[in-house]
Amino acid sequence: MTHASSPELAQARRILREVFGYAEFRPPQDAIIARLLGGGDALVLMPTGGGKSLCYQIPALALPGTAVVISPLIALMEDQIQALRQRGIAAAALHSGIVEQDDLENTLRAGELRILYCAPERLLQERMLRLLRELRISLFAIDEAHCVAQWGHHFRPEYRQLGRLRALFPKVPRIALTATADLSSRAEIQESLALGDAEVFVQSFDRPNIRYQMQQGGNGREALQEFLRGRRGAGIIYCLSRRKVEETASWLQSLGYRAQPYHAGLPAGQRSVHQRDFLNGKTQIMVATIAFGMGIDKPDVRFVAHLNLPKSIEAYYQETGRAGRDGKSAEAWLHYGLQDLLWLRQMIQQSGASSEQQRVEEERLQAMLDLTEEVGCRRQKLLGYFGETLSKPCGNCDNCLQPPPLWDASEAAQMALSAAYRSGQRCGVQHLIDILIGRDTPRVRQAQHHRLQVFGIGRRLPARDWQQVFRHLLARGHLQPQPEGSGLMLHGSSRAILRKEQRIWLRSIAASTCPAEPRKRSWRQ
Template sequence: MSDPRDTLQSVFGFPDFRGVQRQVVDRVLAGQSTLAVMPTGAGKSLTYQLPAVMQTGTCVVVSPLIALMHDQLRAATAVGIRAATLTSVDENRAETRGRFLDGALDLLYVAPERASTGDFRELLDRGNVCLFAIDEAHCVSEWGHDFRPDYRLLRPLLDRFPEVPRLALTATADRHTRADILDQLGIPQDGLIVAGFDRPNIQYRIAPKDNATRQIADLIAEQPGPGIVYVPSRAGTEKMAAALAKTGRPTRAYHAGLDPAMRAANQAAFVASEDMVICATVAFGMGIDKPDVRFVAHAGLPKSIEAYYQETGRAGRDGDPAVAHLFWGAEDFAKARQRVGEVEPARQAGERTRLAALGGLVETTGCRRKLLLAHFGDDAPENCGNCDNCLNPPVGTDATEVARKFLSAVFRTGQSFGVGYIEAILTGQSSERSLMNGHEALSVFGIVGGEEAALIKPVARALQTRDALRANPHGGLEFGPGARALLKGEATLSLVVPPKRERRRRGGAASGAAANPVGNPLFEALRATRRELAQEGGVPPYVIFHDSVLRDMATIRPATLSALGTITGVGARKLDAYGDAFLAVIRQFA
């Protein structure tokens, strides 16, 4: 067998492996089953694509979404890998089956629903399978955040071919989930490889909501390139897209309620775009492999830290700088607690733990990355140097006394009023309503002033986040389990006073902006050529070459095909297909 590095260079255009890729590939080539936990952007797909090219037979790839399979199919075909999908929307299923039986496929992508059928097992019996790759393997675990029951049905298929190794891949699995994946897929304990969870190129930012639409508009003004905005509701995605379109950026909405044709068109437009912002529910994201997403924004609280990690991980898959910005409010935690109360009792404790972990992430004054990585069992330095708290350390203040006053006002007014009314009582603002209710005679009327008054809204938000206060169905605040300890002096409340951020002018370079030489005439000409080739081939621009490859072309300015072939990311197939076109552009600037 040839050296895997030779195949890596000739097919993919990479001079060497990254991280644990070589370790995983060596196990696969040795016929050993493996669970590889690798961060998004670490090159998980290469760990089965390369062995598939080197071995006789077909690698069967189980993937959860048709859109994801088709995206990976384009990328594999672009480097010369013989690949096909066998899905309900493919019209060439008979041809694909024939190619598999003829040994003319390196990769065959299928959904778990198809993989678990008897018809598919019989097809595999008649062919030659060299590897099973189970992508997004956390879906097999009930402890995972994207549990898919059909993944549980894969074990009989795998056991039918005991001599064929299994490679399970995921970016998001804590220790409990990892153990469950090993058990469910029949992978030995010594087959676990954990590469770590750190995505150092992503800058994490978290801030309280204060007109989320305006805040996100500011973000996209400073962040060039494609971006994803996660919005909690279907209607909210369309409203957000319409509002952000006023900034001048192309925007689209995506949610499960859209007409399927429009949903597909919006996704395709985003995948092909170099600057579009898509406003979507969490139904969007797993189905794309777009490497050049420059920012991910959350206009509300994600379901869990695992979901947050997966969703933010869709930014910067190409390794270039990217930003993940979460905007949260106390109402997000209130809604999340309501959802926890609606799940089956056996799961409620775990869901409350996940919600508490999110509360810790948004309220911490320390390094966001350290807390995030610790959730997955990773060690990290105290200061990562690339999150909002590390770059601009917040100031903490003891707000315990204001919190007690706020709780006292909530209690004395009958636990029936919202934040605005309680604030008015505490700061002594007389109104017809407070006079009618007799609340101006209360001991809490007007007891907060000066600098303390500015803490009322942040205190109210923090009390709801910590479940010391809950909103009733009519919008009034009532005590939650955390109120008693604060009132009795058994707990304190510290607040983060966020530093003021200057609004950057539109188009200004942000700290997380990709280091592309925008404005460099050669770089822009190379991008234009890439765009034309992508349109001709019906593929997204990044399938031709990543921005990093174009940057190297613009810097090195190779004069021959052989020199162009030495640039990382330029494999033999792409050199043959596109080399002359890009060399022609470079010669114009010689």
């Protein structure tokens, strides 16, 4: 049986109104709940703020027994438990911070708990599995199911073992939920969790209230300060490293912002205080690594900013999705530079991962780079990555609001590739720029690069434009970091550029101050 009866659906609607205070379900919530009430499995892909938790909380209250929710973070469990208890729902969690485990187990055996939260590591312990066999389990909900994806940004190996639940509890319906997964990740989730027979529910990934803006090159702090000017609402700023989180938070405090850092290196108590201060509005801006935010329940975040390039579109989408959960206007702003790209590529090369894993990580980074380089509607590009088509430009991204002027960088790209090749493919970007614009530095002279044919041939372009050219060549993979050292080497794909078979058009760096109508310029201007 995979379809709920009319009385069961009527009870679900009554719970929606009387317990949660909503008049109607938001599609496809009703279909998902009907699937679970009928005993079927479900895989749910729904954007942040789409109402995923109701999809298992309402069946948990409608079905007899205790629902078990597998969640990756203690903070996420505690937030949801507190919200449920405020509605009069008996909910608790079993995790490493629980001291009175015996009392909680007795409460479970007595059937006095409707929803139990548990981390995957605890759930798979033999003691826990024995306890679950004694209970009447109404359903299993696997939250943040993207943690299954082996090459995802929140990978938890224990999640991949949750497929055992099908064999151990064959009659208990299961639901896996995530806010972000591309087609390959969906297939991996279904295979790992033994959800081959599950009905898949995919809500639109479009968050039309979020304005997407991306900015390349220049001083990141200056760009961030300009972005923050006049913005008074709550925001999250993501950085790749703990050190950058600390430095950025201190800098913002010196400017008068109520900002705090959050990363895994802080003491747990301090992280908890900072998170609580952010949730209650005492702190305006949280500066964080990706250790912060999964499942964060703050609907009025007005902006999410990235001071470094995210590793993948999945990471970018999930992090930006924490903005505007209340449906009101919000912004997603990104700034990145050449060093981000070089660092992420080197991280992949030096990770020690298998060649297949490196290939997948490189493909996901490349997709993120393609999004930053996009000159058309960013939302169309973003949704296309998740297999969704937007029929017309969104009108609410930087490219739609102010179409970028373009310049023909084909000849400049040929010069950049030639400089990399003629200098032995062992020089970094700054050294290559020095060669191209004719800077007779001690390092250039020591290497005899002032004698190269390409020395000074690009002096008509300013250094910042050369930075953009190299950034594009690296983003497209025409130049790649040497596996050892800091030099750049040519990839086979660069031949088409050198042979003038492929043209390169780049956005003007000053696009934000240019007229709305795009204009084209030559590299010689």
